[in-house]
Amino acid sequence: NAGVTQTPKFQVLKTGQSMTLQCAQDMNHEYMSWYRQDPGMGLRLIHYSVGAGITDQGEVPNGYNVSRSTTEDFPLRLLSAAPSQTSVYFCASRGTGTGYRNEKLFFGSGTQLSVL
Amino acid sequence: GDSVTQMEGPVTLSEEAFLTINCTYTATGYPSLFWYVQYPGEGLQLLLKATKADDKGSNKGFEATYRKETTSFHLEKGSVQVSDSAVYFCALLYGNNRLAFGKGNQVVVIP
Numbered sequence: 001n002a003g004v005t006q007t008p009k010f011q012v013l014k015t016g017q018s019m020t021l022q023c024a025q026d027m028n029h030e031y032m033s034w035y036r037q038d039p040g041m042g043l044r045l046i047h048y049s050v051g052a053g054i055t056d057q058g059e060v061p062n063g064y065n066v067s068r069s070t071t072e073d074f075p076l077r078l079l080s081a082a083p084s085q086t087s088v089y090f091c092a093s094r095g096t097g098t099g100y101r102n103e104k105l106f107f108g109s110g111t112q113l114s115v116l
Numbered sequence: 117g118d119s120v121t122q123m124e125g126p127v128t129l130s131e132e133a134f135l136t137i138n139c140t141y142t143a144t145g146y147p148s149l150f151w152y153v154q155y156p157g158e159g160l161q162l163l164l165k166a167t168k169a170d171d172k173g174s175n176k177g178f179e180a181t182y183r184k185e186t187t188s189f190h191l192e193k194g195s196v197q198v199s200d201s202a203v204y205f206c207a208l209l210y211g212n213n214r215l216a217f218g219k220g221n222q223v224v225v226i227p
Contacts, residue, residue, distance in 0.1 A: 004159070031213065042205060042219040043160075050213060058214065090159055104150070105215060107159030 002026050006091050006108035013081045013115045021076040021111050023091030029106070031094050032074035036060065036087040037110075043090065049074055081115045088112050118143040118210035120189075122218035130226050131198055137191040137221050139180075139206035148209040149173075149182055149189040154220070155202045163191075163204070201225045 007022045025032065033048035035058075045058030049068040063085060065077040074093075078085060092105040123138040141149065148167045152160040164173030169184035178193045189206060206218040 033215075035217075040219060043217040045214060045216075048213060056213075092159075104162035104165065105152075105160070107161070109157075109159050 004091055004093055004106050004108040006089075006111050008111060009109070010112050011114070013078075013113065015082060015115060017081050018077070018079050019081065021078075021089055021091075021113075023074045023076065023108060024072050025074075025091075025093040025106070026072065027093065027095075027106065028071060029093035029095050030071065031103075032068070033058070033092050033105075034064070034066065034074070034076045035090045035092065036085075037090060038087050046076065046089075083115045086113060086115045117216075118147060118208055118214075119216050120149075120206045120208045120218040122206050122221055126222035126224060128224045128226065129196060132195045133225075135191070135193045135196045135200070135223065137204055137206075137223070139189045139191065139218060141187050141189065141206075141208050143187075143208060143210055145210075146184075149180075150207040150209070150215070151178070151180055151189070151191050152205045152207055152217070153202045154205065160205060196223075196225045198225045198227055 004025045030051045034046040035043040037043050044060045046064050047066040049055045052068050055066050089111045091108040094103040094105045120141045150165045151163040153163045154160045164175040166173040166182035172181045180189050180191045203220045203222050205220045208216045
């Protein structure tokens with residue numbers, strides 16, 4: 001029962017490099033999302049998806065792209081990394097049934113990204 | 117927009133002390149409210165939730181009551197343990213699909 005799996009756990013990039021943070025869940029959840037966590041800022045929503053082929057922007061989408069080709073996977077792409085993107089990134093998922101207001105988010109263990 | 121506000125600063129207290137972490141919210145309509153906990157090096161985990169006014173969420177000795185009249189959802193525990201040391205986040209579900217988090221409070225329990 002893996003839950004939400006994120007890779008890598010740590011990554012160091014140089015300014016301008018690109019990379020993809022991977023997120024996979026095995027709970028058949030329709031809803032998936034990406035957050036970034038910064039000191040004193042809490043968690044801020046980057047992008048989310050309510051199902052395969054459907055994505056939408058959160059609070060801080062600039063500099064990030066997402067796609068959702070399968071229910072299981074929701075990768076986050078940084079096309080040209082900037083120091084301001086140094087953060088801890090969390091992927092989270094939940095169901096979207098009729099009880100969605102009760103549904104808890106399941107979080108991955110996070111990716112710590114440093115952009116030099 | 118819809119948001120939650122948590123009290124500023126870390127909380128340090130002795131084992132068996134009473135813990136309160138304040139959370140107030142701003143929202144249109146009737147949001148669902150949550151407390152999440154983050155242990156060192158881990159992702160967040162749901163601690164408790166409430167989906168309508170006067171609901172009380174409870175788990176692991178923690179409680180929070182959804183107070184519409186004061187737009188609050190304060191977290192309380194009567195007797196904390198060292199193992200309760202973590203970061204606690206208040207959160208609000210709005211627009212069906214967006215969960216807004218507060219800035220979090222670091223709780224340190226000293227033996």
